[in-house]
Amino acid sequence: MSSVKTTTTTTTTTATHATAPAITLRRVRLGAGGPLSDVRIENASVTAVFPAGESPRADGAALDLDGRTLLPGLWDSHVHMVQWAGMRRRLDVSGAGSARAAAQAAGAQAAGLPPGEAMIGFGFRDGLWPDPPHKDLLDAVAGDRPVLLISMDLHSAWLNSAGLALVGRGDHPTGLLREQESIKAVAAMPSASVEVTDQWVREACVAAAARGITGIVDFEYADNIADWTRRMNAAPVPLRVAASIWPPHLEAAISRGLRTGQSLDTPGGLLEVGPFKLFTDGSLNTRTALCHEAYPGSVPGEPGSHGLEELPPEQLVTLLRRASSHGIVPAVHAIGDRANEMALDAFEAVRCHGRIEHGQLLAANDIPRFAELGVTVGVQPTHAVDDRDVADRHWAGRTHRAFAFADLLAAGAVLELGSDAPVAPLDPWLTIVSAVTRTRDERPAWHPEQRIPVAAALAGSSQGQRLIRVGDRADLVVTDADPLTADARTLREMPVHATMLAGAWTHGPSL
CATH class of the missing domain: 3.10.310.70 (Diaminopimelate Epimerase; Chain A, domain 1)
Structure with missing residues (x-):
């Protein structure tokens, strides 16, 4: 075992909050597997797309990308940012x-x-x-x-x-x-000062930008709106952030009239109100994920034998109704099949859209309910490969419906991919390759029937955006390899040439 304290540093350019200069990206592949194109960017948006070599002369800089691939900027839809920054x-x-x-x-x-x-x-x-x-x-x-x-x-x-x-x-x-x-x-526990912690967070954001990340949903257990407002007003941050709301802060958010997706007053408009986070159960590794069947070695009927119910169904319904009636989208943590059933039942009772975070073990008849109820499922594919042995032991006989990404997609569910950093590294390519291969070592894929295509994994890592079109905001990533044709190792280690946020480089060229 190697156990070391590490500090990660990344050399990068940092986007300013001023309007970025116009630029034409020449000879770039427009999306994974797309045609060679010239892409014009002005006022933080994609304003024109031409076949390669056919763009007219225009003001501003031009950058020849020599056939590299241009993708929509990547998002990590489940991060605990302060914990990730500290644990680095x-x-x-x-x-x-x-x-x-x-x-x-x-x-x-x-x-x-x-x-x-x-x-x-x-x-x-x-x-x-x-x-x-x-x-x-x-x-x-x-x-x-x-x-x-x-x-x-x-x-x-x-x-x-x-x-x-x-x-x-x-x-x-x-x-x-x-x-x-x-x-x-x-x-x-005693922690670093706010100033030190904020600096660690900024450094972690810079490292994320170097891997193609342009936005995160932050589920840190904190007053995230206040914390991110402070950070972004103090110094530039090279990411968009959707700041989640936890139960202790719900009433304050409602009193301010905040709504999920609302842009907050920070430089560059990079901060928005995120979802309302709730827990129904625990986790697999702690054997607290709430399941229909008892855990091996436990005594059915004894406390904890089936996991832990964090929130009674009636309270869950009350909180979902309170938040959603004020435009705040609920995001419900549910890992065990009983917890997921309970969460879906609550969404059905309230008749609101929302999210279930993790959705790791599902009863077969609950899989189509995500699409039917308009509930997005936020999944973390790296957990599937990291926890396969634990799942085989504690969910024996049920793992064919664990981390059921392909079944969810086939049923029409919307998947948004994330890392759950620091549970897994904040690296979208590790997330993507885990979803595509279902293995991280020399072993065969774990339940290969639940693998999903690269294109679906990319869409799940870019808020559903599959194509780059005129009018899109210029949150983009340039890769040296085309993800559609990359082998597993290249996909995992994907060389990111440049990352752009609102038309300004956050990683790569300094123009």
Whole structure:
């Protein structure tokens, strides 16, 4: 196992909020598999498209892209941005094969920190571990230094005795906190200053732009509208951001008259109101995803045997109705098949459109309901390949309807793809290749019948936009390879030549 603290830096140009100069992109392939074209961009929009070599002389710059591919700008539709920005700098224990190995890595990292500084790491997956996480393991290697390890799925936190005391849970018997207890513990740990955190977020946004990202939906557990307004007013951010609303902030948003999709007053108009985030259940790795069938080894009927119901159906209906009646689109976290059924039932009762985030395990008769009810499903294909072994163990006999991307598409559902960063890296090409291949190693595809075509994965990563047309805003990405003809390795490592936001380069050429 390799466990290191890393800092990622990216050399890039940053778009300003001033109107970008006009430019003609010459000899560029118009979309994956598209014709060679010249594309004219003015006032942050695509204003004309010509066959290659036939564009008239015009004011402004011209850039010969030598047959590269021009795609709509990519979106990551599910990100926890502050956590992703912080975890890019923290100890990664995702390679640990046991609780003891993860604790040893944490102890080694803690030894090099200044006295009194908390040791924070992330990435543990205990669903297949032979030994359970326990505070005693961390106490033995870190002593009185507070230690916090966050699970890869963000649904668990593992602390030592000093860490538990720091967050007011010194009486906890094991140090392993789940779901809401975990969220509260992570929030209570000392963190970097707002100024430092905002700088980390900007750096993470720059890195995302270098991979072709032009926008994100941020589901950070925070007052996201206030936080992103502050960030964008302080310094340029090279992404569009849809800032989600959590239950503690719903009434304030309603009182302000905010509606999902509404542009907020920030430089460049890059910030908009996002969806309203709710939870119905937990996650697969913590065995808290709410399922119709009991988890192996549990006793049916005992608390937790089928997972965890985070929100009773009647409360879910009430909250969906409250938000949607004020133009705020609900986004409901649902992973287990029982949770997804409950969420779809709530959308049907309220008769509003919205989103279900994850939709990992579905009953067969619920798959067509997404399209019937107008409910978008936000999926994270990298989870399908990362969690295949955990799913085979804990959802045995049901995995043919897990991460059922092809079945959902065939039923007419709208899929929007994301990473759930930091659960998976904020890299759209890892997301796309996972959806297309259903494997990340030398093993055959896991349930290959649920693979989706490259074109569908690209559309799901660009808010459904498949073509570049006159009148579109100039949020674009230029790749060195055509995704339609790229092999799996090239697709995964896709060389991004340039990224453009509102007609200005955020990565690549500086003109």
